[in-house]
Amino acid sequence: MDFHDIKLLSPEISMGALGIIIILLDMITNRKGVLATVSVVGLAVPLSLSLYLCGLVDSDSEGKLSGVYGTVLIDQFSLFFKFFILGTLALVILSSTDYLSKLGRLRGEYHALLIFSAAGMMLLPAVTDLISIYIAIELTALPLAALIAIRRDSHSTEAGIKFLLLSAMSSAVLLYGMALIYGFTGSTEIEVIIERIAYLSTGSGPFGERVILLAVVLIVAGIGFKISVAPFQMWVPDVYEGAPTPITSYLSVASKAAGFAIMLRIFYMAFGDIRIDWASLFAILSAVSMTVGNLAAVIQTNIKRMLAYSTVAHAGFLLMGLAAVGTQADLFETPMGPGSVLFYLVAYAVTNLAAFFVIIAVVNSTRSNMIRNFAGMGQRAPVLAIILSISMISLLGIPPTVGFMGKLYIFSAAINSGLTWLVICGVLNSVVSAYYYLRVIRTMYMLEPESDTSIQIGIPPRMAIGIVGIGILVLGIIPSTVMNAAEKAVIVFF
């Protein structure tokens, strides 16, 4: 491990250092409010290091830097996710300041664990070795389990244990898949796996290409758990409901993005050549996921559970982009599919964070996650109600919000790949989802408030809500910057 390797890992290393500083600071100071400030300001270090790497990648002739014995690859793709995760993390920390005032002693741990987990997520898209992928996934998941349980009441603890157990099971499944890959190809490095698979798919390997089938399915199942795709979604509602709401928002956005990043990395880089039709597998999972998520969301009365099923449905939409590998004529030659996934992730992040941030603020006052308790929010908290309405409209995918642009992009990618049936399924699902998204808006504006006290909200959450609320509209009207960044990021696969 030389200086070059340290340079490549410097954003993650600085994140680790920041987490440790937070823990130390927590021990010596009594003014716990300062922890959030230090965390957010401290994120400037990994941010500037990522920008520095960005400059290096831009000036590199191949546009990628590889190091740490070939296990780490810094390119536009991994940098895109570094910025994505950093942005999400900063917003979540800002939004949770009010919430944390009731968490008492554990505020230091809260911030440190969030930062450790984010370090794992930043690392995940940048590693190209199956072992490192596994380690990054665990680095992401273990702090999350502790964070989910951090409220230490029965709900939160139960959710934490469930997450831990099922996460362990999914890791086992994933490891089994990786082990099979290693068994067939003799390597854990994606670069080597690519070559061996190309050899296997000529049919001259010992078992032919069929042998990789089991490995592919197991890897999809293992990562499918992280990105909450049906039929691996059953943990989602319980954990989303039990976890502290800021953690739920983080889980739904950052964790999902990291999962999709590694999915793209493995399938587009390593499995592009195998003739197992994983694209159809994703298409079927996509249809199942959005249907299951939407149908179950319709009957929910708890807004966090509703958004949990909604996240399953959106995982289905995202898989549609993963399935859009092009038609026979231009197979793996169009960046639209993966590009649309990246754009949709940003769209979903901005939108879902807005929804959750408003819910955090409201629930902090009303102490209830029930949708009916949002009655009359149009009068009690007009600004929050407008932002929650905009985010519901964006989740539903109506212009001029970013959700519409995301769906437009991902649907076009699917159409271009000949997946018309899937797009029809997606549109029908959007119609179904109108029922439960619009119901929230209806509750806020058409039902009488149960009290007329206004909602108190601190300055940092206001900032977070303002940023994402404006972001939904700005990106919905001028999406080209992010779209270009997304397409530039996935160009490494082609």
Add this chain to the structure above:
Amino acid sequence: MTEMMAWSIFLLPLFAFIFISLVIRPFLNGYDRVSGYVAIVAVAIGFVLSIQSVLEVWNNHGKIVWPSHSWITVGSLELSVGILMDPLTAIMLVVVSGVSLMVLIYSQGYMHGDPGYSRYFAYISLFTASMIGLVLAGNIIQIYFFWELVGLCSYLLIGFWFHKPSAIAAAKKAFLVTRLGDFGFLLAILYLFANGGEIFAANASEFTGAGMSGSVFDISSVNFAAKSGFFAGSIATLVALGIFAGAVGKSAQFPLHVWLPDAMEGPTPVSALIHAATMVVAGIFLVARFFPLFEVSSTAMSFVAITGGVTALFAASMGLVMYDIKRVLAYSTVSQLGFMMLALGIGAYGPAIFHLFTHAFFKALLFLGSGSVNHATGTFDMRYMGGLKKHMPWTYYTFLIGSLSIAGIFPLAGFWSKDEIIAASLHHPDAIQIVVAIMALVAAFMTAFYMFRALFMTFHGEFRGGIAAEPDSGADSHDVHLEESPAVMVLPMVILAIPAIVAGFLFNPVIDGGIGSIPQYWFSKMLNMVDHVYVKGHPIDFFAASISSIIAVSGIGLAYLIYIRKSVNTSTIIDGEFSYMTGPVYKLIFRKYFFDELYEGKITIALFYNGVARLIDWCDRNIVDRIGNVIGFFGRNSGKVVTTLETGQVQIYGVGMSVGIVSILIVFVVWG
């Protein structure tokens, strides 16, 4: 002139709208007047920039090319945003921002004390911004967007006094009737997109050669394609007719003219804006914008000419008998728009735009004058006016200038532009042009008559009591203040009177060598700079000029005989019957040819409500709802099925995952 300056003509009123709605209305209660100032400053800067853009376009010999900016690129669909700055755009900018500026200044007096003062200025700012956005638009998507926004704004402003049921009805009517036309426009866009793609792709190199983007949505490219003959068969005709349908709705052409007279329910300055510079001229502008496309299709051109001629004649006849001064002006607008359409239809592009230009000033002036009269008398009904000349001299003389101008009296602005149209229709006689020339001459006679009828009834003779004399008005003499309007209202009228007199000299067919720095035929030379447009400046046609002058003077003379000399018995003016019109004909015209009854009674109620709507209702209840109920039932219950597995038991979840893996494997082994 940078592109940013052109954008700011559009952005300034938009920001004024945002600022008034988001800052002044919620936070600065009691500082309503600031809304007016903000809007006026924004539009005034825009006006200065508009003048500058005319000069720049002139100095640059035509078009200033700014490449458009990519907005969204999704696969093969590429949408961009850009400005098309050509002579037409520049001239329209001056019209829109100039009239809007006068209206805003005037409104400070007219809307004084109205509880919706800030809201009013917010809407007007948005209206102006939308119209400027429409004029600047470089591609069809942009045009359509602002086209609809203009429609929305006129809906908001016509229904501004939303506590009045008649205002709400008028707003709805305006919105729905114009939507009918918009549907045609939308179909034209979709048709062009569906059929144009291949044509444009096949000729890509020619577009690049001409410096065009070659996008099927790009206006310059579409016009270039039309001119180069890329559109085979009926494509150009169908697209042109679809676009024309949109224009018929917005410009209140026959048979979609019915909304415009009702649109009088809005505040009077809004009428001035709608009639002179924004809503209704949008239709003329749209046809002019795609003029090369229309020129390709003689069917479309004849259709435009005949529609324009019928409208001009038909609306003018209704203007003869109205008592409401604003309705007279409204029918006058419809009729003048018909003139412009007629001119476009016979290929007289330059005269049409020139008439649009001059009409904007004198029509705005006349509407502001009618608002001023209303300010004093409290009514719009001319039967209760009269004798206002001595009380309101400023209003009288500016109104007189406007009336002379619209009647086409030498040497006022209206004379030159109307003469150009009549000359053009007399010039190349074929069957259609002879028909439309006669229509135009008859309409010109009626115009002179009804305008002076309005002038004499309003300003001459004895005062007949104003709103207080009106039955069922509930008003008394305190509501009538016979005095000149405040300076803030008079000033815009005086300013508008200037172009109503002199704007005609911009065309200048007479003085060789030009007037001052304005060369001969400046207006047509300006429009002619962009080669795709057929405009030619020709010297004044004394034959056409004398015919139209004789017609105008005789129209005024007839009005004088009837209303001043009382040569014809009009003792029953107040009671509402005119003896010079025999009963049935009079009734037919006065009831607007029963178009409202036809649309509302026969088409809307009998056909749509009782026929189509009932059928759809039945289908909805018995087919759609049933399907919906089944899906809903399925949705609710399958939701329950999905969630029954959510027992909270972590073992079940683990089993679920395993079953999922196994089923995927089975699917793969069986089908893979």
